[in-house]
Amino acid sequence: MGQHAADVLSVSCAALGPGHRHQVMLLSWVLVGILLAVFARIALRFSRLESSSDFLLMGRGIGFWLFFGAYTGASIGGASLAGFTGTGFSEGIATIWILVVSSFTVPLFAWLFGPALNRFGRRYDAYTLADFLVHRFGEGIRRPALFLTFIRPTFITGLQFLAVGTLLRAGFGLGRTAGILAGALIVLAISMIGGQYSAITSQWLQALLQGLGMILFLVAALTLHGGVSEGIRNLHELLPAAFLDPWSMDFSILSVWILSMGVFYFVDPWLFQWAYMARNEQTSRNALVVASVAAPWGAVSFLGGMLLAAGVRGGLLDLGTGIDPDLVYLTFLQDHLATPVAAFLLVSFLMTVLSCASSFLMNGATILQTDLLTPVLGREKAARHPILLGRLSVAVTGLLGIAAALWVPVLVPLWIIGQTLTMAGLLFPVMAAWFWPRATAAGAMASLVSGGVGGFLWAMAAWSRMGSANALWHGLHAAHVGLGISLAVLVGVSLMTTHAPDERPEATLWSRLRLRKEAP
Amino acid sequence: MRERTARLAARLGWMAVWILFALFNLFLITGNIGGLLRLTLLSLPPIWILTVIGGTVELRALMGHAAKERSDR
Numbered sequence A: 001m002g003q004h005a006a007d008v009l010s011v012s013c014a015a016l017g018p019g020h021r022h023q024v025m026l027l028s029w030v031l032v033g034i035l036l037a038v039f040a041r042i043a044l045r046f047s048r049l050e051s052s053s054d055f056l057l058m059g060r061g062i063g064f065w066l067f068f069g070a071y072t073g074a075s076i077g078g079a080s081l082a083g084f085t086g087t088g089f090s091e092g093i094a095t096i097w098i099l100v101v102s103s104f105t106v107p108l109f110a111w112l113f114g115p116a117l118n119r120f121g122r123r124y125d126a127y128t129l130a131d132f133l134v135h136r137f138g139e140g141i142r143r144p145a146l147f148l149t150f151i152r153p154t155f156i157t158g159l160q161f162l163a164v165g166t167l168l169r170a171g172f173g174l175g176r177t178a179g180i181l182a183g184a185l186i187v188l189a190i191s192m193i194g195g196q197y198s199a200i201t202s203q204w205l206q207a208l209l210q211g212l213g214m215i216l217f218l219v220a221a222l223t224l225h226g227g228v229s230e231g232i233r234n235l236h237e238l239l240p241a242a243f244l245d246p247w248s249m250d251f252s253i254l255s256v257w258i259l260s261m262g263v264f265y266f267v268d269p270w271l272f273q274w275a276y277m278a279r280n281e282q283t284s285r286n287a288l289v290v291a292s293v294a295a296p297w298g299a300v301s302f303l304g305g306m307l308l309a310a311g312v313r314g315g316l317l318d319l320g321t322g323i324d325p326d327l328v329y330l331t332f333l334q335d336h337l338a339t340p341v342a343a344f345l346l347v348s349f350l351m352t353v354l355s356c357a358s359s360f361l362m363n364g365a366t367i368l369q370t371d372l373l374t375p376v377l378g379r380e381k382a383a384r385h386p387i388l389l390g391r392l393s394v395a396v397t398g399l400l401g402i403a404a405a406l407w408v409p410v411l412v413p414l415w416i417i418g419q420t421l422t423m424a425g426l427l428f429p430v431m432a433a434w435f436w437p438r439a440t441a442a443g444a445m446a447s448l449v450s451g452g453v454g455g456f457l458w459a460m461a462a463w464s465r466m467g468s469a470n471a472l473w474h475g476l477h478a479a480h481v482g483l484g485i486s487l488a489v490l491v492g493v494s495l496m497t498t499h500a501p502d503e504r505p506e507a508t509l510w511s512r513l514r515l516r517k518e519a520p
Numbered sequence B: 001m002r003e004r005t006a007r008l009a010a011r012l013g014w015m016a017v018w019i020l021f022a023l024f025n026l027f028l029i030t031g032n033i034g035g036l037l038r039l040t041l042l043s044l045p046p047i048w049i050l051t052v053i054g055g056t057v058e059l060r061a062l063m064g065h066a067a068k069e070r071s072d073r
Helices: A004-009 A020-046 A052-060 A063-074 A076-089 A096-101 A103-126 A129-137 A139-172 A175-225 A228-238 A252-265 A269-277 A281-293 A296-312 A325-336 A339-377 A378-385 A385-405 A411-435 A441-467 A478-496 B004-027 B034-073
Strands: none
Touching: A004 A269, A020 A052, A020 A096, A020 A139, A020 A175, A020 A339, A020 A385, A020 A478, A052 A076, A052 A103, A052 A269, A052 A339, A052 A385, A063 A175, A063 A269, A063 A281, A063 A339, A076 A096, A076 A139, A076 A296, A076 A325, A076 B034, A096 A103, A096 A252, A096 A281, A096 A296, A096 A478, A103 A129, A103 A252, A103 A269, A103 A281, A103 A385, A129 A339, A129 A411, A139 A175, A139 A269, A139 A339, A139 A385, A139 A411, A139 A441, A175 A228, A175 A296, A175 A325, A175 A385, A175 B034, A228 B004, A228 B034, A252 A385, A252 A411, A252 A478, A269 A339, A281 A478, A281 B004, A296 A325, A296 B034, A339 A378, A339 A385, A378 A385, A378 B004, A385 A411, A411 A478, A441 A478, A441 B034
């Protein structure tokens, strides 16, 4: 039995050949078939929904463990698994800060705003970040907020569809376009039938497979070296010192990560939706804090990649010369692991991508339905067919994601720009809604638009001059510029204008919403 | 009695969460990659098992609720 387990977990130094890949592919298809049947059963179980709250927010009833699991599954996508394994393989540990910064800001968001948002959502039937801003500044701010908040989930959905296509081509023998369409079809079917109920439960299940896959990957990477102590020794002996130094990154880029991967989460429309979805205020806070603080899943990719790099340098593993770092994870599991483990890891990789795609698809659909379709159709008309509208929103967001995956060759820069725009435009208006009653609707609107446009123009300039929208141009990132403009405009215009009639300067104040019973 | 046990479990859970967070960041800041690797290896399996157990209980309740609503109609 012990010998059998050791055989299953064994790692081959050389690639096991095309026959092995074929076996892995066949077994993976069998596993995927079984899982699709399970997902279909889950989706059908939740197919009879009645309200928008059911379809988009799981009836505002997600419990701690489903929240914790589904959030973990959704927050780790293809880039976090294969991408960071490649980064660990080619650069070492230093880039891990891109993940660590959010383990400080997401809990802070959850602690400060989670319960207040959960309460706000129930009290005022809120679904999106724009709902929060509209309650404070009036209906006029909904459209620009819709534009800023819808970009990111759409591009991330597209990126995950693209990752599914790449994975299904490399691991499952499908063409790229067929892979994108197949992956999108799975996610769309699950989400359209059972809405957020089936999306969340599928994400939880996918997160379990993803987690087990990541643990197995780390164990396999250590098996390559003969054990934990040997692995650690080889890391120190075989890798350059910079690989093991967490402080070896460029510090100018750290400030960008703190903003774009840290502070961003204070205005992340996706996190607002999680806060609304939780069963109660405590779950809204606790699940988000625990999921971002106590789950070092992100470290697995970096450490695994470094162990593989040490294996290659020590002659324990042959991944071929000049391998693309992004392909390290896939090549290792497909060509160097025993068939059952390889097939399981391949399927768990697919689940990782699908869970992320379905979460952002539902986020985009929620924004589309709440902030565009409902205002356009009118609340009464929209309330007559909430599930139909929800399914339509999922379909439209999914189609946009498919189009992005198929025809937009620059999805990563666009995602970065989308994230920058969201933060640059929304951070100060949202903070003003929480903390500054003197802010006016005119100030918030001007701040949102100018911050977004300023950040966008700077990102485009950096892209054309420096080759990356995320680059520092004249020492400044698009987020720095957009935020600077947004703050100045918010303060300046607010001090020069008065409150509009449909504003509620006190309604969203943190000091008021954090109380269980609203002050009279 | 059950309430006291639940409170104790919650308190212990929070302690574990913050100890894990503190150790993780301590190892990272000091560049102790071995510590980071051992901590990751040791902490993830229990987190995974708790997610399986807790999620299964909640999912069963959710599916039971959905089935009951269906039969009520």
